Amino acid sequence: MGENFFTIHHGDSSCNARTGLIDLPHGKVSTPVFMPVGTNGTVKAITGDDLREIGFEIILSNTYHLYLRPGTGVIGAAGGLHEFMAWDKNILTDSGGFQVFSLAPFRKITPEGAAFHSHIDGSSHFLSPEKVVEIQSILNSDIQMQLDVCTGWGASYQDAVQALDITDNWLLRAKKAWLEKRDAGYRGKLFGIVQGNFFKDLRERSAVSAAAADTPGIAIGGLSVGESPEVYSEFLAYTAGLLPKEKPRYVMGIGTPEYILDAIEQGIDMFDCVLPTRTGRTGRVFTHKGHYSLKKAENSRDFLPIDEECGCKVCRSYSRAYLRHLFKTREILVSMLATYHNLYFLHDLVEQARSAIEADRFSSFKKQFLSRYSAGAMIDGGEGAS
Ligand SMILES: [Zn+2]
Numbered sequence: 211m212g213e214n215f216f217t218i219h220h221g222d223s224s225c226n227a228r229t230g231l232i233d234l235p236h237g238k239v240s241t242p243v244f245m246p247v248g249t250n251g252t253v254k255a256i257t258g259d260d261l262r263e264i265g266f267e268i269i270l271s272n273t274y275h276l277y278l279r280p281g282t283g284v285i286g287a288a289g290g291l292h293e294f295m296a297w298d299k300n301i302l303t304d305s306g307g308f309q310v311f312s313l314a315p316f317r318k319i320t321p322e323g324a325a326f327h328s329h330i331d332g333s334s335h336f337l338s339p340e341k342v343v344e345i346q347s348i349l350n351s352d353i354q355m356q357l358d359v360c361t362g363w364g365a366s367y368q369d370a371v372q373a374l375d376i377t378d379n380w381l382l383r384a385k386k387a388w389l390e391k392r393d394a395g396y397r398g399k400l401f402g403i404v405q406g407n408f409f410k411d412l413r414e415r416s417a418v419s420a421a422a423a424d425t426p427g428i429a430i431g432g433l434s435v436g437e438s439p440e441v442y443s444e445f446l447a448y449t450a451g452l453l454p455k456e457k458p459r460y461v462m463g464i465g466t467p468e469y470i471l472d473a474i475e476q477g478i479d480m481f482d483c484v485l486p487t488r489t490g491r492t493g494r495v496f497t498h499k500g501h502y503s504l505k506k507a508e509n510s511r512d513f514l515p516i517d518e519e520c521g522c523k524v525c526r527s528y529s530r531a532y533l534r535h536l537f538k539t540r541e542i543l544v545s546m547l548a549t550y551h552n553l554y555f556l557h558d559l560v561e562q563a564r565s566a567i568e569a570d571r572f573s574s575f576k577k578q579f580l581s582r583y584s585a586g587a588m589i590d591g592g593e594g595a596s
Pocket of ligand 1 (some may be wrong): 516517520522523524525526550551554
């Protein structure tokens with residue numbers, strides 16, 4: 211687009227990982243970056259002050275949810291989403307395509323747009339690529355996503371082609387609408403989305419269309435939709451390799467340390483997931499030696515912090531025994547503390563990854579981190595994410 215809003219700092223000589231800087235309307239963002247998810251205009255169980263304290267420069271919010279509630283009328287009247295939720299750093303919004311996809315059978319996709327029934331009150335709605343650009347411009351998103359059609363694991367080739375053709379066409383329509391908004395003074399960036407399900411020729415076709423549309427950044431969609439980790443990894447690497455090097459690359463919906471490190475190694479710059487906050491609220495916490503549940507009985511007289519190697523304020527103050535007690539007595543505070551720790555942990559992990567890339571040692575950093583993390587995760591295995 212002729213705007214130099216993304217600068218690559220350093221490419222790791224041992225793999226495709228890279229560091230960079232994205233210059234957005236609400237400040238600069240160092241990449242690779244993990245973005246916490248604030249579905250309803252709030253990252254659940256944590257304040258904006260705490261997110262700033264941890265060091266987050268960008269969060270994600272969901273167009274679909276905000277469009278239904280409180281609606282663009284309220285957010286527009288507030289002056290945009292930043293003002294409404296009192297968050298002065300960057301916001302990326304998704305297009306709602308994935309939520310609409312998840313509403314089956316309560317939705318119908320045509321080349322014109324997506325008709326669906328609200329999950330809240332059953333009311334009928336219609337989203338077109340142009341309308342989704344309009345909504346995200348009212349939200350004043352720093353990065354907005356095109357409306358796309360996602361297909362799940364196991365979709366037929368024919369269904370994948372159909373979804374891809376619609377997605378490619380919607381990208382051109384979204385770009386035209388975005389350029390008009392930009393001419394009217396809107397400063398947010400538009401990202402196109404690569405689909406193509408698990409067919410390499412379709413991934414390639416979609417990547418070529420997305421590159422040709424020349425949006426400021428490109429996202430890889432349709433991953434983490436039910437496939438095995440091996441298939442995920444294979445298609446992530448394959449699709450990332452097809453994208454233009456000079457644009458930021460975003461993979462939607464990944465949040466485990468394993469998936470994040472894998473994505474960074476393939477040259478992905480941005481990712482988001484509800485996992486650290488959602489599992490935090492169920493009492494599951496990340497540590498350098500794997501993840502575990504705060505509620506387990508062994509913690510009842512354990513006065514060590516969640517993770518002895520973590521520098522967060524929760525780990526500096528509270529013991530596993532106390533947190534287990536809070537969990538058992540269903541105190542709200544435990545959700546807040548576990549959420550803070552989990553987000554701090556992932557932020558710190560990505561920061562360490564950036565330093566490792568700058569020193570050309572990302573591959574060994576990843577191996578070293580995962581050898582301890584995965585071994586610990588196995589010790590606590592079988593307990594699930596509950
Ligand atoms: Zn901690």
